[in-house]
Amino acid sequence: MLTIQITTGSDVPIFRQIVEQIRAAIAGGKLRTGAPLPSVRGLANELVINHNTVAKAYSQLTRDGVIESQQGRGYFVVQRREIFTKAERVRRVNALVAPLVSEAVLLGFSEPELVSLVQKQFAKVMSDPQGKTS
Amino acid sequence: MLTIQITTGSDVPIFRQIVEQIRAAIAGGKLRTGAPLPSVRGLANELVINHNTVAKAYSQLTRDGVIESQQGRGYFVVQRREIFTKAERVRRVNALVAPLVSEAVLLGFSEPELVSLVQKQFAKVMSDPQGKTS
Amino acid sequence: MLTIQITTGSDVPIFRQIVEQIRAAIAGGKLRTGAPLPSVRGLANELVINHNTVAKAYSQLTRDGVIESQQGRGYFVVQRREIFTKAERVRRVNALVAPLVSEAVLLGFSEPELVSLVQKQFAKVMSDPQGKTS
Amino acid sequence: MLTIQITTGSDVPIFRQIVEQIRAAIAGGKLRTGAPLPSVRGLANELVINHNTVAKAYSQLTRDGVIESQQGRGYFVVQRREIFTKAERVRRVNALVAPLVSEAVLLGFSEPELVSLVQKQFAKVMSDPQGKTS
DNA sequence: GTGGTCTAGACCACC
DNA sequence: GTGGTCTAGACCACG
Known part of the structure; x- marks a missing residue:
């Protein structure tokens, strides 16, 4: 079970906190390849934030190739690649x-x-x- | 001689780039206590940016107690003191x-x-x- | 309900009048921890001044640790803490x-x-x- | 002998510091009616400031009726009056x-x-x- | 909707 | 010459 915690009122935007924590969870082995992420609306409910904010975070992770969406099923962790020298x-x-x-x-x-x-x-x-x- | 370099179009705002470079210069001893900073409008001219942007950077450094303005004379590096708990x-x-x-x-x-x-x-x-x- | 009153043409700048009235409101308990402040542009409209002037006042209060901004939500009164020696x-x-x-x-x-x-x-x-x- | 001390880098302008200190000296009885003030250029020299700054202070005190200039002799303290209720x-x-x-x-x-x-x-x-x- | 940044340009005060 | 304030208006990011 993945627990995300956000700090409102910080200088780092909420969507980026979500991005960073999911990346950290993957880097730390808490989320392995193929593991499912919380649903957009479920996570938004849990964190009491706008679902657009969660969608934005997932969209950015998708763009970065860290996760992928499977239509109708949800988001899943993708095989992670080392991109940087x-x-x-x-x-x-x-x-x-x-x-x-x-x-x-x-x-x-x-x-x-x-x-x-x-x-x-x-x-x-x-x-x-x-x-x-x- | 203090040289500030900025990159426009970066995700870090110009005024913050200025703040950080001046902080680094002071922390590194390149700017010593009492040393004058470039004039607000002079630096703005040099960097080809608006003078308000420089003023904002200087104002922030002033609030943080690292520089001070002397009306009609310019900005100067301040004696370091313990401000925060x-x-x-x-x-x-x-x-x-x-x-x-x-x-x-x-x-x-x-x-x-x-x-x-x-x-x-x-x-x-x-x-x-x-x-x-x- | 918070009402700010400014006098233009005074020797004390508008942004400082705003700062002082808000500080007084917080010190006097009229604005409690967590209470929202008027929106930057809303207050600017109400006072018939430029929004940058309100932003400057709020920014100063933020640096002094009495209020904080929550991106996209507005400004709020902050829990008082010991910042200065x-x-x-x-x-x-x-x-x-x-x-x-x-x-x-x-x-x-x-x-x-x-x-x-x-x-x-x-x-x-x-x-x-x-x-x-x- | 009147000693003026100024603090540069304060938010209160130098000319006003001079004004205030002279008013205080008069209020405190250190400067009595008819007493001479330091010459404009002498005081400017002593404080290492521009003589225009001293002139501005004296001019303001003259305008307020606190001192008066006697052509060719210098500035002198005027009988002080209670102006305010x-x-x-x-x-x-x-x-x-x-x-x-x-x-x-x-x-x-x-x-x-x-x-x-x-x-x-x-x-x-x-x-x-x-x-x-x- | 909210705030954050930047520009262009004005006017003022101080030294 | 210096900095300080304010305006008008633009564009962007966040929720």
Whole structure:
């Protein structure tokens, strides 16, 4: 059973939170190839959000080749492919690392403090990909 | 000499690109306490954007307490001081750590790999005050 | 029901008048945690001003952590939390205390007279949550 | 000897700081009727600011009837008159008290804490109108 | 419907 | 010269 948790009022849009959590669930092995996703309207009901928002998330995942729709049956996880080269993957992560480090330095964090926060978050994500305890 | 580079048509707004580059310059010591920033309209001219966009970036940096305006003289880098509570500082950094870790996991990075990238960036920022190698 | 009143042509900018009235409404309990604010464009229409001016006011309140925007839904009053260090909070209040005392001295007020005015205003704000008598 | 101290980078313009400090000096009895003010260029030199700024301050004080210029001799303090009614004076002070109390409440200050800050500032102004120790 | 960003251009205050 | 404010109007993203 897949549990999605959204935070309203964040700067990251709801549809993207759904996208990210489903990708993380797949990456973490919680959703395997061929597994079914919650129905659009079912998930929308559960999260108390507009069903267009869920549809948008699924549509984006479909476009990215992560899931696929089977007419009348629902959405299912597709065989995942590695699309990015190592350099590209590093580039993408570093795009987030740079502003993080700037902000941390300006806020007075030391390197070990920052690393500790990263490790803590990493542990949290790996042990609880659906965010049940967050 | 401070050079700002922006890419229009990116998903990250221009004013935020400016904010982040200036924050990075200050965090990295390229802009020291008391140093003047490019004038609002001067920078706008240089980047071929509207001056309000630069003003918005500067205004945001001012609210965050990293620069200040001196009427009729310009903007200057401010002495760093502890503005936020520890909890708030952690909250702000974690707001950047969370999406970073999600992305890293999604891209298949291990925790040590990610930590290493963070440490590398941290070292780069701290050890290259003049920005000669960047 | 929240009513904002502005006076154009004053020396205090419109966006700041809005900021102060909303801060007062929240401090006085007229706007409680979770309560929605008037929409940016709606309020702009009502006050017959540009929507950017309202947006600027709301943006400032957001940076100060008293309200938050929920994309596509509107602005809402935020749970109060300790954002600033004690020193910063004192600094911010003193920035308002100093000109007040200068003005009061200039106008010939004694210290007890001024303190009494402050206490009266404090009592008014705290004891009139619905704003019925204001 | 009159000592003026200015804070650059504040939100209150320099010329207004000069105006306020001279008014306070007169209100506090440090400058009596007929006393000479520092010369425009002398004060500008001392404060390392543009002499137009000092001229603007003196011009405003002259317009308000607080000082007067005697051609070729300099500026002198004029007999001070009470211009405002009691109600008007209270209104003027309360215009500053209201936003102060809102801000203080939102920052979590209690009434005694705020009163204490006001008293402290009051004592400071009365004992040291020229700000020598600030 | 909501907010977010950006432009072009105006007018003002300060130094 | 500097920054600060405001307008009118456009285009986009989100729900």
